[in-house]
Amino acid sequence: MNGWLKGAxxxxxxxxxxxDVAVWEGKIAEGVPFLPHDGGSAVPIVFSENCIISPxxxxxxxxxxxxxxxxxxxxETGTRAAARGGYTMLCSMPNLNPAPDTVAHLREQLTLIxxxxxxxxxxxxxxxxxxxxxxELVDYAALTPYVAGFSDDGRGVQSESTMREAMxxxxxxxxxxxxxxxxxxxxxxxxxxxxxYARAHGHRGISSESEWRQVExxxxxxxxxxxKYHVCHVSCKxxxxxxxxxxxxxxxxxxxxxxxxxLLCDEDLQEDGRFKMNPPLRSREDRDALVxxxxxxxxxxxxxxxxxxxxxxKSLGLEKSxxxxxxxxxxxxxLYTGLVRTGTMPLERLLHMLTDAPRARFGLSPKTLxxxxxxxxxxxxxxxxxxxxxxxxxxxxxxxxxAGARVYGSCELTLVGGETVWQRSTGSL
Numbered sequence: 001m002n003g004w005l006k007g008a009x010x011x012x013x014x015x016x017x018x019x020d021v022a023v024w025e026g027k028i029a030e031g032v033p034f035l036p037h038d039g040g041s042a043v044p045i046v047f048s049e050n051c052i053i054s055p056x057x058x059x060x061x062x063x064x065x066x067x068x069x070x071x072x073x074x075x076e077t078g079t080r081a082a083a084r085g086g087y088t089m090l091c092s093m094p095n096l097n098p099a100p101d102t103v104a105h106l107r108e109q110l111t112l113i114x115x116x117x118x119x120x121x122x123x124x125x126x127x128x129x130x131x132x133x134x135x136e137l138v139d140y141a142a143l144t145p146y147v148a149g150f151s152d153d154g155r156g157v158q159s160e161s162t163m164r165e166a167m168x169x170x171x172x173x174x175x176x177x178x179x180x181x182x183x184x185x186x187x188x189x190x191x192x193x194x195x196x197y198a199r200a201h202g203h204r205g206i207s208s209e210s211e212w213r214q215v216e217x218x219x220x221x222x223x224x225x226x227x228k229y230h231v232c233h234v235s236c237k238x239x240x241x242x243x244x245x246x247x248x249x250x251x252x253x254x255x256x257x258x259x260x261x262x263l264l265c266d267e268d269l270q271e272d273g274r275f276k277m278n279p280p281l282r283s284r285e286d287r288d289a290l291v292x293x294x295x296x297x298x299x300x301x302x303x304x305x306x307x308x309x310x311x312x313x314k315s316l317g318l319e320k321s322x323x324x325x326x327x328x329x330x331x332x333x334x335l336y337t338g339l340v341r342t343g344t345m346p347l348e349r350l351l352h353m354l355t356d357a358p359r360a361r362f363g364l365s366p367k368t369l370x371x372x373x374x375x376x377x378x379x380x381x382x383x384x385x386x387x388x389x390x391x392x393x394x395x396x397x398x399x400x401x402x403a404g405a406r407v408y409g410s411c412e413l414t415l416v417g418g419e420t421v422w423q424r425s426t427g428s429l
Contacts, residue, residue, distance in 0.1 A: 001420050004044045008051035008379065011351050012369050021053050023375040026418035030371035047412070050383035054351055055367030056088025056119075056376040056414060058358040060148065060178070061232055061256060061303035062328065064090070064121070067108050068097025073308040073396045075116040078328070081306075081395035082119050083422040085328040086378035086411040089364055091148040094124045099131040101138045106146055118421045119414075120376070122148040122364065124178065127166050133157050137166055140173040148362050149176035153232060154278075156182035156214050163218060167227035176228040176362065181214035181239070182279070192318055193280040197266040203318060206280055212238035219246040222253060230361065231255035233305050235279035237289035244298040254361045256303040257290050259331050260401055263338040273314040273321025274399040277305070281401075294353065295345060301357040302350075304331050308397025326397035330388045332380065334402050336409035375418040384410040 002024050010019040022029040047053075059082070065073035082090055092109070100106040100123055113121045125143040129136045133155030140150060150170055157163045157179070170177050187210050192198050194205025215231055219242060222229035234240060234257045246253050260277065265287040269275050293299040307324025314321050332354070339345040359366050367376055388405045390398035414422040 001415065001418060002043065005053055005379065006044055006046045007049060008047040008053045010369060011052060011054040011348070011355070014348060014352060014356065016052070016348055021369055021377065023415065023418050026375055028369055028371050028373045028375050047379060048381065048383070050381055051412065052380045052382060053369070054086070054378055054380060055355045055369055056378050056416065057086045057332065057354040058089040058364055059087050059303050059306070059328065060091040060301065060358045060362050061153070062090045062092055062306040063095065063308065063324070064092045065308060066096070066112050071310055075112045075121070076118065077394060077396050078306070078308070079116070079118040079121065081326070081328045081393060083414045083416070084394050084411060085330070086332055086380060086414055087119060087328060088376040088378065088414060088416050089120045089122070089359070091362060092121055092123045093153045094126045094131050094151060095154045099126050100124065100147070101126040101129045101131060103142050103146070106143060110146065119416050124148055124151045124153070126150065127152040127157060127177065128162070131155065134159060134162060137162070137169060140170050140175055144173045144175045147175070148364075149178045149230065151178040151180065151232070153178070153180045156180055156184065158184055160217060160221070164221050164225065167221050167225040167229070171225050171227040176230060178230040178232055179214070179218055180232050181211050181218065183210050183213045186210035186213065191276065191280070192269065193266045193282045195266045195283050197269045201271070208236035208238055208282060208286070211236055211279055212242060215239045215242050219243070219251055219253060223249070223251045226252065229253045233258055233261070233279060233303070234290065234299060235261050236282050236286045240289055240293040240298055244293065247298065254300040255298075256301045257294065257299050258303060258305045259327055259335050260325065261287065261290050262294060262302070263334060264401055268401070269318070271317055273316055273318065274325060274403060275401050276318050276321045276323055277307070277325050278323040291339070291344060295349065300353070300361065302331070302335065302353045303358070304328055306395070306397070308395050309399065311398060314399040325399050325401060326393065326395050327400065329393050329395060330400065330402055330407065332411065333386070333407040333409040334388070334405060336382065337407040341408060375415050377415050378411055379413040381410050381412050382408060384408065386410055
């Protein structure tokens, strides 16, 4: 589109200020209004004063399921869902078939991205061959030019020596390691948090130690090897404390958490598969500690861990349902409603965690809505109230713990390279 976005507040480089944004031939244009060389002019698009124009969100932890599991999600449906939620950049996790553990395997995913993705997508490569969390390591140098980082998400690397060697080689290749921290011998068959709800309802619990023990180990190894290290989906207070301490000691570490860990806890659990994810919803104390860590910068960014499954896989209750929930289409709204409108978090901090921080850490193109940049942006109406209804999702996944929530903040428009990939008024891409 060629347009002149007027009337809203603009988020640029950490600050909110009144202003306009002009888009011409796929890029942010200098000057508003403006006249291009051919004598034409931008079409003014006026938004309400309750709207925010922001660089498009970046999510460094999503599961797009292709190749290999298109019955759960496709590249098209997952990226359409992202556009609807205001996301213009995704980093896709490697639990696929084939797993992206060689350039040849990665090429299959890159072909799908080039053909079907509606927003920008950068894949992860595996840490281990077959994404098994053990065994032979991949050729990091060969994959580094094509990937956002390396992860065996869904599996923690159990062997310290394997993780040390992986970090050493990834550091030498100039890459980043994003770790799913989970110590298998501490899981003991659990599937929800080892807390009051599990005890009251007879469920097997997952201890927080199963997460923070690997975080503790990996932080020590990252310090030894100099590897750029990122902790995925932090869920417990001990992990946040360890990361805070490591940052103060100069370890090159960042981390993410997900909307559900900042807004929910095990007191909110129901006997429904839409409340089952890995790691699980933990205690109120853990949730409050994560919010504090997000506010003080210990937690750098928010990622959805969007993990779609077929309805049949999520309709089996807490014990038997597959792990994972979806989040791309409602993440901003639930965060804005639960954190910003309650006075818990400044809007600028939330936008930073969704835009600037993930792009900076993962080497993604920065977006500041400055002249000459690719026009990857979203327009958000903060005053619009709506109800989260999974039946309306564009994702094939429907399982979200926020189903039925009354929220504020809707994505009105999403542009990628100046092209409209979502517009609420038309309800389509």
